[in-house]
Amino acid sequence: MPTIDALANRLQSYLSPEKINRVKRAYYFAEQAHQGQKRASDEPYIIHPLAVANVLAKMHMDHQSLMAAMLHDVLEDTPMTREAMARQFGDGVADLVDGVSKLTHLEFEDKRHEMAENFQKMAMAMAKDLRVILVKLADRLHNMRTLGPLRPDKKRRIAQETLDIYAPIAQRLGINDIRVELENLSFAAIYPMRARSISAAITKVRGNRREVVEQIQAALHKRLEEFTLSGAQVYGREKHLYSIYQKMKEQHKPFKDIMDVYAFRIVTDSVEDCYKALGAVHSLFNPVFKRFKDYIAVPKVNGYQSLHTTVIGYNGMHIEVQIRTHDMDAMANHGIAAHWLYKENDSDNPTPAQARARRWINGLLEIQQQANSSIEFIEHVKIDLFPDEIYVFTPKGRIMELPKGATPVDFAYAVHTDVGNSCVGCLVNRKYWPLSQPLESGDSVKIITAKSAHPNTAWLNFVVTGKAKSAIRHYLKTIHQAESEDIGRKLLAKAMGQFELDINAISDEQWQALLDDLAVPTLTDLFSDVGMGIRLGFVVAQRLAQQVRHDENVTASGKASAVALRGTEKLILNYAKCCAPIPGDPIVGVISKGKGLVIHRETCKNIADIRDDQQRCVHLEWDDDMGGDFHAELRIIVHSQRGVLANVASAIANAASNIDSVHMEEKDASVSQILVSVSVNNRVHLANVMRRVRRLPEVVRVYRVLR
Template identity: 40%
Template sequence: MNLTAPTSTIEFVIPEWLRECLNTRHLSHKSDASHEAPGEADLICRAFEFAYSLHEGQYRASGEPYIIHPVAVAGLLRDLGGGSAMIAAGFLHDIVEDTDVTSEELEQRFGKEVRLLVEGVTKLSKFNFSSKTERQAENFRRMFLAMAQDIRVIVVKLADRLHNMRTLEYLPDQKRRQIALETREIFAPLANRLGIGRFKWELEDLSFKYLEPESYREIQELVAEKRADREARLTKIAESLKHRLQQVGIPYNEISGRPKHLYGILQKMQRQQKGYNEIYDVAAIRIIVNTNDECYRALAVVHDMFRPIPGRFKDYIGLPKPNRYQSLHTVVIGPSGKPLEVQIRTLEMHHIAEYGIAAHWKYKETGNSHHQMTPTDEKFTWLRQLLDWQSDLKDAQEYLEHIKDGLFDGDVYVFTPNGDVVSLSRGATPVDFAYRIHTEIGNHCAGARVNERMVTLDTLLKNGDIVEILTQKNSRPSLDWLNFVVTPGARNRIRQWYKRSNREENIARGREMLERELGKNGLEALLKSAPMQTAAERCNYHSVEDLLAALGYGEITLNLVLNRLREAVKVQQSIAKASEGWGGIDPQALPLLPAPTKAPPLLPSSKSPIIGVEGLLYHVAGCCTPVPGEPIIGVVTRGSRGISIHRQGCPNVEPVPGDRLVPVNWNSTDHDSGRPQTYPVDIQIEVIDRVGVLKDILSRLTDNNINVRNAQVKTYPDQTAMIDLGIDIRDHEQLERTFTQIKKLSDVLNLRRLNQVEG
């Protein structure tokens, strides 16, 4: 927005609805009548006057007075049937962001409800959905949480976005394209999910106009060119339908032709791979009647007058869309021999199709309590799913992919044996259905019946299928299921089962081994202590749980774990402090090694990457491959290789006598470009085998500017896969950050740093 444009020559004209509101408030001051309606008018008028005074002197990029924008947003919300608090929020939605007014002052003037709405919209305005992956994912999470608290927040934001799109031409081209792309990918699908058809269609067409201007103009001209013929044909068909409905005694409210919006025509052309001249149903006949029964009777009349095309009938009355849209759709052969789409609905269904969730406010209830809609409402099952994914999917890229898929309305509706309707993503299978019903049903799924016939678990479900899941107590998920399930919930629960099943048993076994050696008293505190975490890292494991799992399945010995733990204990300056911190563990159970050799102080003037070996021949040991940021120790080799640099705690250093140990440290001030800036590290990743998992891991490494020297993948039928990678790391901080990002991937079960035995 531009708040500093030159003084505008455009005059602000108060719209008629607002003028009436101001007059109502004025008259109410002279009347002793009920103050309920005037009270609402008073809130709206005070919000307008406050916004007008604060935005005075501010201008948009178009040169218009800025107040035109909040007035337009408030008008859109009024048309949707929003209450006084919602309309007031439309006037005030930019106040906190663009002026010195605080949220507290807003609450004092207009109440808590208006404040919360304005705060919610202000937060949404700061979200950037075209930023880097991690930040973009976080913005989505916050947006859906805001929607969950009060759905009106996103409706105000949609009205704000719609008016901004109507005036987008005044912004620079790059900014226009960025906003238009964000609108098409995020806000138009949100409007669709909320059922606000009139917002969705206009947002899509405006985005189309700025993202693909040539295609937009072409379709616009083609539609305009054939408008006269189309309107004449539709008028003739509408008159025939009116006459027939009157004959059979079916009252109707409206029968009219409806041209499809331009972006919808483009999508149909792309979906069917046809040119505009080959798309016949660019307009539809809409019949609006009074009752559900009359809808089906009118359908019979249509099918009697025109030949229906098989497979092109959809009953959204019996099976409403998740956004509550209801209507009968049928495609017939019209009088000219061309396909014609006919939509039949009641007046209430038409209001819901136009206003979506806002029809709940505009035509149904009174009072303000009904506005506070949350994901517990049945009509928001899709929002509950989006919220569930926030906890299920930790990886930002995967979360974004599922969110953008989940926003688009491409559902298939199937039935349970009891007749309950279940909505699934298109392409869903019986396994997706099983996990939607309950996690345990999915985990023990052994087979499925669809329409009373046994089918394979990868069978694609179709609208109207009746699905029955067969379970067995000993059945378990198969890794092959990941190759065909499409719902994020099913995919994530299969992964979780594999992550938990064997891993939890191994962790428990590792704990038992430590308990037998150290005793039960204080073990919990010990496992959570800093020395235990240090011991895990020195054994090349990212966490204590990873260490316990490796101990449980025999990848590491108990003796080595205890040795690393002894060293970590010695690093503590006081045995008493260590004992107290562990809740009573006897330090004598962990015999201490000699104190580690003190590293030399850093010398800022030194050009060597390692302090303590200046002028000497040295090399980084391949057995533990230390990197800057990790404690190190030098070992004088017996051959001609000089000093070998190891990580402190490396098992190869244990038998070395003290007179061969050299105190060393990393030089954090090394700026010698001739020295190596990266260090080799070998890692091993256990993953659930699926197509693209290696690509996902490599992309995380690329994001962190990490070079991959070599990669080896080992796979086995219906088992986890092992990926060995050789990477080049700058320092310990980069290694830790990379480990954290890779472990967030849903398919990663375990990640460890490897030791390469030095020859």
């Protein structure tokens, strides 16, 4: 069982006596605060904070982090407040403890919401001080080590949360030692039988492998000495439990195939020696094509640096070799906690690893601000926590790290949210590239923007980064709200005209009385509800007229002018596919709950029964400046001859229109029919397209299809 004296002896190697005494003072305070409390194992509760402090001491964390480890459960489990803790131990320690503490004073719908809210709180604290997440990881590690006495369902829930959130965070921050242990412990808690089976298999083959490992190790040592690298150290690496399981599952390989690969690590004194060692390895064994990665020149997103190569050894066996310096090795194992030199007055000069971590956390905050809920936030974070990176270049040669499968839209949002929002196209390696096609490492990407552009809902189907997803959803939600409010105001004004009311003449008191009656928080919400079809403008206007005139029998008598569509309401207007209206067509809007207005042509057969229903149908007109692309279907009767389809397509293109779809069928031996959907701006544009097509000598007849 750990003791405070044993911890104090360990701390003497890097902390001053004064700081060690502060840590001991925090321990004695926590011991008194948790007096009488027990863990599930029936041990005194103080064992847990002391163990957490020991994990941090192993990483050589500063005295404030160790004090926070001692006190991290005090705010949750005792009556002590943050203010009282700040007076006792200082604001730095109180902020750390507060960042790690859960939101115990709130009630949540379920455990999922509780986890999401607590993580969101911690992410915001991490932005102020990176040590928050290190204390939390140490706390989670000890909790995972002591899962034993808990119920199986609680074990699985905690282990799954660890696999989903905390192990990936440890990996993102480069703290490999903690990440590996968290994964192994979680795996054993979720799949105990599988973990025991793989562990037993590893133990069984370990003896058989030892001779081969020693043989390869000796050969590598000898070759490194020949390259004057006698100071380089060679270690055999053993894959950990969870990574073996993952590879078996993902690659659909049996255990023996995974264990057929031997892994080694070479640690040198300098970067130059790393590349010399790589030459030594490749001169001893043949390298496998496309299995070399230089993470020294281009570090991973978490700061990891190393040379990776796979070579073919004796009897065709594959040997994976990692080559790195001593500093890189420490960074690979401890990440941002390696050589932690946190100083209260030196926060403007973080290490590169800390700076990289802060950039990631600032990205989390941007996602958090745009997310609609803590659940959505944590879903976006999960996406960003599993990056199998690719490295692409900006036009100026700057390297950008993106997850595997990232598209140009993800790249645009990684550069800046405004660049993503105004993206219209891209050049990849100086060639035009589809926005939905994934990028590859080494690609040079240039984003083409336009001031009038805005995100497309379809982008959500292919973007992979949390930042891109949250930014697109935030924009669409914001613009959707504004558009529904605008069209709702117009619809309500028109409906009020039928009751001879002027929307601008209604007083604030009258509006408030209506809002109270309808139980709607604000006038903006009322307009949005009408625009979205959640409330009928006619019914709202009638209720308002009854209140204004103090008459429950008010009926519509006036006639309002048609509502004008400007084309800026694209996100909440739906154009009926049955009749495909375009600007210039006489139109009617049908109010559909949850969809807003669905625009039909006045002569559409599908609305014949409700065309005169003033509660559901609104007479509309197109604004003179109506813009955008609309779809019209043409039926073209042509003489069957070679090249006729190409000539029709060329005529449509010459009329500044695009073909959306085309279908051609033979009517008889000499005549064929072409059904083509074209993009047009209005009826004038459509007439111009039809005129161009009609002029072709092989065209017999062309007309618009009206269903």
